[in-house]
Amino acid sequence: MTLTQVRTTNTQIKARRPHSRIQPLLNGAAKLFATKGYKETTMRDIAAEVGMLPGSMYYHFKSKQELLLAVYEQAVMDLKSRLEKATASEQDPWKRLETAVITHVETILDQNHFARIMIGVTPEKVPEIQEELTAMRDSYEQIFIVIIDEIPLEKYVNKTLFRLMLLGALNSTQIWFHKGPFEPTEIGREFIRYLESSVICEQR
Numbered sequence: 001m002t003l004t005q006v007r008t009t010n011t012q013i014k015a016r017r018p019h020s021r022i023q024p025l026l027n028g029a030a031k032l033f034a035t036k037g038y039k040e041t042t043m044r045d046i047a048a049e050v051g052m053l054p055g056s057m058y059y060h061f062k063s064k065q066e067l068l069l070a071v072y073e074q075a076v077m078d079l080k081s082r083l084e085k086a087t088a089s090e091q092d093p094w095k096r097l098e099t100a101v102i103t104h105v106e107t108i109l110d111q112n113h114f115a116r117i118m119i120g121v122t123p124e125k126v127p128e129i130q131e132e133l134t135a136m137r138d139s140y141e142q143i144f145i146v147i148i149d150e151i152p153l154e155k156y157v158n159k160t161l162f163r164l165m166l167l168g169a170l171n172s173t174q175i176w177f178h179k180g181p182f183e184p185t186e187i188g189r190e191f192i193r194y195l196e197s198s199v200i201c202e203q204r
Contacts, residue, residue: 022060024050030071030113038068038121065129068121075114076136079107083143093150094196100147102188104170109177109184119171141167166195 028049032041043064047054061067086103090096108115118140123133144163153159173187 021050021052025052025057025060025067026071026074027113029067030075030117033068033071033121034113034116038064038117038126043067065126068117068126069129069132071114071117072121072133072136075118076140078114079104079118080140080143082107083140087143087147093147093152094192097147097151098189098192100144101166101170101192102185104167105173105188105191106184108171108174116174119174 025046029041029046032045032049036045041064043057044054046067047057057067061070083100083103087096087099090099108119118137121133123130123137126133141163144167145159148159148163148166153162169191173184177184177187
């Protein structure tokens with residue numbers, strides 16, 4: 001499937017959103033994809049979760065892949081909106097990155113099923129729609145690209161690797177985090193403090 005087809009599919013998905021059954025369907029799919037696993041979840045499972053006849057689901061989504069795209073799209077849009085709103089008023093580059101990191105960590109640790117799908121279902125796990133999922137993830141990571149580009153790092157620092165390692169470390173908090181003794185905000189702030197103290201910056 002090409003990116004043009006992705007945009008067409010996303011437009012079709014958005015066009016269906018006003019239907020009263022769509023959001024409960026997305027919520028149910030996100031819950032099962034996050035808790036049971038995407039591959040392990042069937043369309044029948046999702047239908048049972050939301051109290052819908054299996055055949056009726058295909059009126060809204062023609063396949064499980066199309067349903068995943070809709071869930072992923074909502075996850076990306078929600079997280080992008082939250083991140084853009086949180087960082088909009090920050091002027092200092094490091095403070096802006098700290099706010100972005102805290103927002104990212106808080107979102108993925110609050111047991112939000114949509115956020116868990118975005119982090120847990122990496123594009124290569126669903127090769128038939130890998131290009132579309134990658135494009136959505138890239139649109140989110142673009143926010144971090146812009147923020148990191150404004151930080152006055154030394155020229156030897158590879159900003160692409162800086163971003164990839166940063167997001168990789170943040171996403172891994174889902175593995176080891178348990179409520180207490182650390183809160184998501186504290187984790188985010190400490191992470192940035194470690195980065196600031198270990199990366200030599202120009203003009204600092």
